[in-house]
Each structure stands twice: as C-alpha cells, then as structure tokens.
Amino acid sequence: MPESLTGARDVLSPAVLSECVRAATAAPSLHNSQPWRFRLRDGGVDVYADQRRRLDVLDPAGRELLISVGAALFTLRLAIRREGFLPGVALFPDAGDADLVARVTVGRPEPVTPAVEALAASIAHRHTNRRPFARSMVPADVLEHLRDAARREGAVLTVADAPARDAIVRLSRAADRRLRARGGYRAEMSRWTAPGTGRRDGVPSSAVGPWDALETVPIRDFGLLRPLPPEPGGFEPYPTIMVLGTEGDGRAEWVTAGQALQRVLLAATWQNLATTPISQPVEIPAVRRLLTATAGGTWAQMVIRVGYGRPAAATPRRPLSQVLLLPGPDPR
Structure with a gap:
C-alpha cells in the first residue's frame, strides 16, 4: 500500500x-x-x-x-x-x-x-500454487500457527494424518471424475480458462500446474482443455493436506469460511509456504459429507495443500473501475 x-x-x-x-x-x-x-x-x-x-x-x-x-x-x-x-x-x-x-x-x-x-x-x-512442492516436512509449530489463524476467524483447521491424507486424495480424484461428467462442465471451465487479449480474470496458462502422472496430489485437471506434460521429478509423494471447516453450513458460515481461508493462506505466505486451495472434494455433496464431522456439527468447506515451493505467478485482477460501485442506489 x-x-x-x-x-x-x-x-x-x-x-x-x-x-x-x-x-x-x-x-x-x-x-x-x-x-x-x-x-x-x-x-x-x-x-x-x-x-x-x-x-x-x-x-x-x-x-x-x-x-x-x-x-x-x-x-x-x-x-x-x-x-x-x-x-x-x-x-x-x-x-x-x-x-x-x-x-x-x-x-x-x-x-x-x-x-x-x-x-x-x-x-x-x-498466489495459488499448482506446481510440485518440495518433499520437506512442514514443521508442527508452523501448522499450529495456521490452525490458530483459522480459530481467530471462527473456523476449524484439521491437518490430515497419513490415512486421512490418502483418503482425501482418493476422494478428490473421484470427485474430479464426477465433475468432469457433469453437463456443462467443460464449457464452464473453458469460459474461465480460455485466453483472451487483455483479460483480467480467469485462470491463465501461467497459473496452471503440470499433470500429476502419479496422482499423489489432488490438483484440478485443467489439462482437459490444454494437454500438459508431466512435471520432471513429479509432485511430492506425501503432501500436507488440511481441511477447513465451520460449525454450521449456512450463508454466514460460508462467509466465515472465506475469511478464515484467507487468513490461513496469508499466514502460510508469511511463513514462506506455498498454498493450493482444493475445492473439488467439497463440490460433490456425497464426497463433502465424507469429509464433514456431522456429529460435532463441523462442515468441511475447503481443502488446502501447503508446502515449500517456488513462487507462483500472479493471476490478473479486474481494475477498480469494474468492481467499485458509485455512491447512491444500486444500478441494478
């Protein structure tokens, strides 16, 4: 600023x-x-x-x-x-x-x-980083710092242990396949990933990661629209995966989840971590229920991958003239 x-x-x-x-x-x-x-x-x-x-x-x-x-x-x-x-x-x-x-x-x-x-x-x-991370472990005190960031915004952040991590990866792959089978999925993805001159939104090719040949990391398959080669050396075999949840699942809780998500992502950036929000497993209701602790009333809202990686490219942002409304009645 x-x-x-x-x-x-x-x-x-x-x-x-x-x-x-x-x-x-x-x-x-x-x-x-x-x-x-x-x-x-x-x-x-x-x-x-x-x-x-x-x-x-x-x-x-x-x-x-x-x-x-x-x-x-x-x-x-x-x-x-x-x-x-x-x-x-x-x-x-x-x-x-x-x-x-x-x-x-x-x-x-x-x-x-x-x-x-x-x-x-x-x-x-x-910046969202869809590329491979280093195989280095994220220290426990750093993960606790991220959990505290979620708590400060009224959310719960759970770090998946090895069995839970493997289950989340499998569920994410299953969710990705089901999403690709939905009518209109390819057209919608094309709308938000197609390159355009001067475009200030969507996912540019510079922000799309490589294909994960071994499927160890639950990255969305943007290669549906533009084939991507495997990354030399591959993705980390044991990614650090966290699930962000809220008590309740209404509109206010969704906003709470977003505030907690951003605080966690910024706290991770402060700790020199790369981050990838992963939404596929919470976009399929049946898969999302498997990640939700219904007995405790905690609903899964987002999956987050963290680790150490090279800086990711920034994605474009719309200018203020497109997002800042004039004072007075809503022009709608």
Missing part, C-alpha cells in the same frame, strides 16, 4: 478506502472469477456478491461464491487495520438485499502491530 496513505489520522479518506478495496481484490476465488463488488459509504465500505460471476455447474448453491467474497472481506478488514483503524463488520445487514454480504465500518484508531504489518505484507505475495 502506498506509503503516503499511511500515518496518524482520525478518519480514512475515500482515496485510502479505495486502496483498501484494491487490496481486497487480491483475494482468491474459484477459477479467479472475482465475484465481488464494493461501494464506498460514509465511514466504511459495503461488500456485495456479484451473482453474474457464479459458476453454475461447480457452485449451484453459491457456497464457493460466498467463500470467495468472505476472503475479499477479510483482506479488506486487514487493509483497513493496516491503515491504523479497527474495522467493524455486520454480515447480511439488509434483509431486502441478499447480495449485500457485509457492511464494513472504520472504527477507532489503533496502533498497527508487527503481526498486522506482516500479514498485510503477505497480500501481494499470496
């Missing part, structure tokens, strides 16, 4: 809030669909879901759309906190507008801590 935008103030100007929104657009989303919009208001920002960007085949209920918006919401909160203010959040504040996901208010000034600085500095460096 520009240095000129920081410093001691009593309020945040529209220019600074706009830069906070710009930071929020760096959040992850399904197929980089970026299904969010924002509106500056006196003393804060309204965060909207953009239903035009929902993936009908992969996400018919809009669960992953709200997870994506939740990730942007957390990033917006963090950007405001980085400016030296405490953000407040009200989820779904208007019963008459289902697409108004959150109303973020700028609270009282508060000194910026080193932890906030480090987490905010990770925003620009967090």
